[in-house]
Amino acid sequence: MALSEQLEALVQLQDIDLMLREVRDPEMAHQEERLGFAIENVDHLERARRKIARRIDERLLQTYERMSRRFVRVVVMVERSVCQGCRMSLPTSTASRNTSSLAIENCENCGRILYRP
Amino acid sequence: MASAIIDATKPASVVEQFLRSDLFIPELRSHKKASVLEEMVEALARAGVTRNPEVVLTLLHEREALGSTAIGKGVAVPHGRSVLIGERAVVCARSSEGVDFDAPDGAPVKLFFLLVAPAVERDPIYLKLLAEVVRAVRLSKNRQQLLKAPHFAGVREALLHGAE
Numbered sequence: 018m019a020l021s022e023q024l025e026a027l028v029q030l031q032d033i034d035l036m037l038r039e040v041r042d043p044e045m046a047h048q049e050e051r052l053g054f055a056i057e058n059v060d061h062l063e064r065a066r067r068k069i070a071r072r073i074d075e076r077l078l079q080t081y082e083r084m085s086r087r088f089v090r091v092v093v094m095v096e097r098s099v100c101q102g103c104r105m106s107l108p109t110s111t112a113s114r115n116t117s118s119l120a121i122e123n124c125e126n127c128g129r130i131l132y133r134p
Numbered sequence: 135m136a137s138a139i140i141d142a143t144k145p146a147s148v149v150e151q152f153l154r155s156d157l158f159i160p161e162l163r164s165h166k167k168a169s170v171l172e173e174m175v176e177a178l179a180r181a182g183v184t185r186n187p188e189v190v191l192t193l194l195h196e197r198e199a200l201g202s203t204a205i206g207k208g209v210a211v212p213h214g215r216s217v218l219i220g221e222r223a224v225v226c227a228r229s230s231e232g233v234d235f236d237a238p239d240g241a242p243v244k245l246f247f248l249l250v251a252p253a254v255e256r257d258p259i260y261l262k263l264l265a266e267v268v269r270a271v272r273l274s275k276n277r278q279q280l281l282k283a284p285h286f287a288g289v290r291e292a293l294l295h296g297a298e
Contacts, residue, residue: 025189032193032216035253036200048261052268054211055201055238065196090253094217101217134185134218 024121024132026072027081027092033066034085077121084128092130103127148259149266149297152224155286156181159227162246167235171195171212174225174248183250186218190250204237209271213249213264215257222251222260224267226289228281245271245280270296 039045040056049056070078084091093102100107105126122131157177164170171194179187193214197203204210225248232242247267251260270293271277279292 025186028186028189028216028218029192032189032214032253033196035215036193036197040200048265052211052264053205053238054203054213057201058199061199062196065199090217092217094220096220132217 023072023074023077024092024130026069027077027130028132030066030069030073030081031085031090031092033062033069035089037062037066038089080121081130084130088127088129090129092132093124095131095133100124100127100129100131102129107131147266147294147297148262149224149270150294152222152263153226153290153293154181154223157183157223157225158286158289159225160286162227162229162233165229165231165233167198167233168195170227170229170233170235170246171198171248174212174227174246177225177227178219178223178248178250181223183221183223184216184219189218190214190216194248198236202236202238204235204243205268205271206237206239206241207271207274207277208232208237208241208244209247209277210235210237210243210245211247211249211264211267215251215253215260217253219250219252222249222263224249224263226280226286226293230281245277247271266297267293270294272296 040059046056081091090102093100098107103126124131162170162173164173172191175187175191178184184190193216194212197214203212227246229244232244235243237243249263251257276292276296280289283289
């Protein structure tokens with residue numbers, strides 16, 4: 018799978034992790050249900066997570082899992098050469114990096130995985 | 135003077151900040167749940183809220199699989215957060231025929247409010263936005279106004295009035 022597809026899958030995994038975090042947080046889950054939104058099928062989300070995880074390179078997945086203990090958002094966007102995780106400007110060499118490169122880019126300041134849409 | 139003091143202390147509406155005419159779909163083309171979501175995400179992409187509509191669509195499908203975001207009385211509020219969403223946004227859409235959206239009361243959904251936001255750990259504004267939209271559609275007269283308003287201005291007014 019191409020790097021861009023790997024990163025896209027990683028973002029999908031992260032989106033599901035955020036949803037799982039919310040449904041497992043009693044306060045957040047209560048708020049959603051109080052507004053009338055159904056939370057019925059957490060098993061489905063867990064299955065979807067496993068399915069997406071299988072598409073991701075093992076080393077990349079391990080890196081994500083390790084970093085997710087530290088950050089809620091491991092994969093972040095780059096906007097105007099700024100890491101949207103820590104808001105630090107990226108060095109020119111990183112900021113203008115060719116996105117077709119096979120290596121994953123990490124923010125030099127916070128270490129998060131950078132995603133360029 | 136007294137009324138100015140009252141106005142100044144009144145909590146500001148959050149939904150007001152996120153209503154945009156370019157995110158209003160007066161009549162959806164779609165008649166199925168999946169294509170309704172797709173049509174609303176297309177509007178987000180056109181408005182520049184996301185450059186990754188496919189990923190956002192997947193996220194919304196996963197949320198629907200968790201449990202329907204239809205809340206009954208012909209209203210659905212699909213919602214989700216992702217790093218691929220650049221800003222908070224609300225898409226308002228209507229279907230005069232109604233769409234089966236797995237609502238708890240089984241009623242076809244005619245009013246849709248898609249809420250999206252960037253992924254951050256805690257986002258009180260996003261939660262307030264969700265709560266205000268749900269509050270705005272609780273009253274039947276507001277729902278009727280939302281359905282019948284000929285222009286975006288009428289929809290905006292009904293939402294703001296209902297969210298108070």
